[in-house]
Amino acid sequence: MERKIEEIFTAEVEMPEVVQKKAEEAFCRIRAKGERKMPKNHKVVPFQKKKKMHKKAAAVACICLLAVGGTTVAAAAHHYWSRGMEGLLQATDEQQAKLTDQGLATSVEEEPNLKAMAVTNNGVTVTPTQMIVDKYVAFITFSVTGYDLEDGKEPCFDDVMIDNKEFNASSSFYDGLIAGEDGFVVNADGSPVEEDADGSIISHYKAEDGSLTYQMLLQLNDPEDTIKGKELKVSFKNLGTVEKTEYSNVMDGEWDFTIPLTGKDVAKTYQTAQKIGDTGIVVDSVEISPISIHLTYDLSKKDSKADLGEANEDNAVPTFFGVKLKDGSLLYPLANGGNYGYTDDSQTAYESLFALDRVIEADQVEAILLQKNYPKTDADGGAHYEESDFFVIPLQ
C-alpha cells in the first residue's frame, strides 16, 4: 500500500490551462516592471561565506599574516578596515595600507563623508563605514546601531532594494567569521569557532559595543563599463531576525542612501593568448587587480571531444579558481562571487568577472588557475587540490 501511495502522489499531474495562463500573466507583469536584465547568457554567482574549505598547508604569506592569533594584528587591521570588511575581503595590515594609499579603499578615520550619510529611523542608525572600489567591484560596509539583537538570533532586513541596473549585489549581516590560516573558518579575532547543540557554528553578529555590520558586494554586469564613479542607491526596510527562510519583524523603519562609489582602477591587463590544455579554448586576456579579476576567452577553436576535466563534465568553460604566485605557492579558492557567460550569439566569445575574497599582490601573480578537477578527499575528511587539478595559465 505504501508503494501505491508513493506512486500516486509522485505521478506527473496534468497542468490545467488556467494554471499556466495565470502563471504567464504573473511573468508578464514582472517583465513589464522593467527589472534589470543580465547581459545575455551571463550567470551570476553571489558571494557566499566559505565555511569548511581546506587549502594546502603551504598557503601563502599574504594569507598567513591575517590569521595569526592575538590582538596585535586584529587591532592594527581595524586602523584601515572597518568591522566586517575582513569578512568580505581579507587583507594584511600592509595590504590595507597600500589599498588606502592607492585610493581603492576609503580609510575609516579619514572619510567623514561616509559617516555624514548616516540615517536614523525609529532609534536605529545605519551608517556607511567603508568602501573599497576598483573598476569592476565595490565592497561596502554599514554599521547598524540602536538595534538590540536578541542573543542567538540572526539579524535581517525585511527588504534591501538596490535601484541600480548596472550591477549585481550580494549582501548580508556580518557574522564575525572569517577564513583562518588553514582555510577553516575561525572567529575574526583568530580564536577557534564553537558549535551549538545542532553542530552549527556559533556566529557573532554583535560587536562589543552591540552594533551590527552589514556587508555588501557589488559587481558590474558589463565589463565594458566601470563601477567607480557610479552612485549606489540602496534602501533598507524594516529590521528583524531570520531563521532558515522565515523572517520575523522586530521593528519598522526605512533607511535610504545614495552613495557615490569612489575608488581607483589599478588593474593590469595581460594579453595572454594561452591555450587551456588541449581543449582548443584560449584565454585571450587576464585583467587583474588586487580585488578583482576579469578573463576573456576565445572558444572558436574549441575541441568538442577534448577533456575539460571532471569539474566541467557538463561542458562548462573552465572557470577561475585561484592564482599561482611567483614563489610557486597556490592561492585558492579566491573567487568571491562573480558573473560569467558568452558575450555573443555564436558562443565563441566568453568572459568572466570575479571579485576576490582577499587582497592579492597582483604583481606577484605568475599564473591563474582554472578549475579542472574536484578536490581529493583527505583521511581527516578535509579536501585538497594538487596543481594538476587546475589548468595553469601563465600571464606572460
Added chain:
Amino acid sequence: MSKIENGYLIDQAKGRDPDAFAELMQLYMQDMYRVALAILMNDEDAADAIQDTILACWEKIHTLRKREFFKTWLTRILINKCYDIRKKRRNCVELEEYAEPITEDKSDWEFREALESLDEKYRIIMTLFYSQGYRIDEIADMLKLPKSTVQTRLQRGRERLAVYYRKYG
C-alpha cells in the same frame, strides 16, 4: 535539470533576471500545483494561489538566505497564499458547495481521486510528505503543527486511503 543548474537559476533570479526567474518557477510548477490543489481542491483557486506566489517570490527572492532552502521557502509562501484564498472563499460561501469535482476525465485521476477521498487536514500533509518529499519535522515547521500531530495525520491519511482502495479497488 541538475542541482548545479538549478542553483545558477536561483542566483540569476536573485540578481533580478526575470527570464531566469520564470524558468525557475516553471521547474517547480508541478510541485506548486500539487500542493495548491491539495489545499484548495479546485484549479481556478490553485491558479490564483500560484500566481500570487510567483509575484510574492519575485518581490522577496533577494531575502532568500541560502539556495538549498529555496523549495521550502517557496512552498511556505504558497501554503500561506492558499490559506488566504481559502479564508476569502469561506467568507463568501460554504466550501463544500464551492469545491468543484476535480477528478473529471484526466490522466492523473488517481492522484485527484486520492485527494478527494481524504479530509482536508490529511491532504496537505500527505502531499508534502509523498509528493514533495519533506520530512515530518519539516512539515511540522511549515504548517506550524506539533510533530506528533503531523505523524498522526500522516498515519490516518494512509489508513483512509487503504480503506478507500480496499472498497473501490
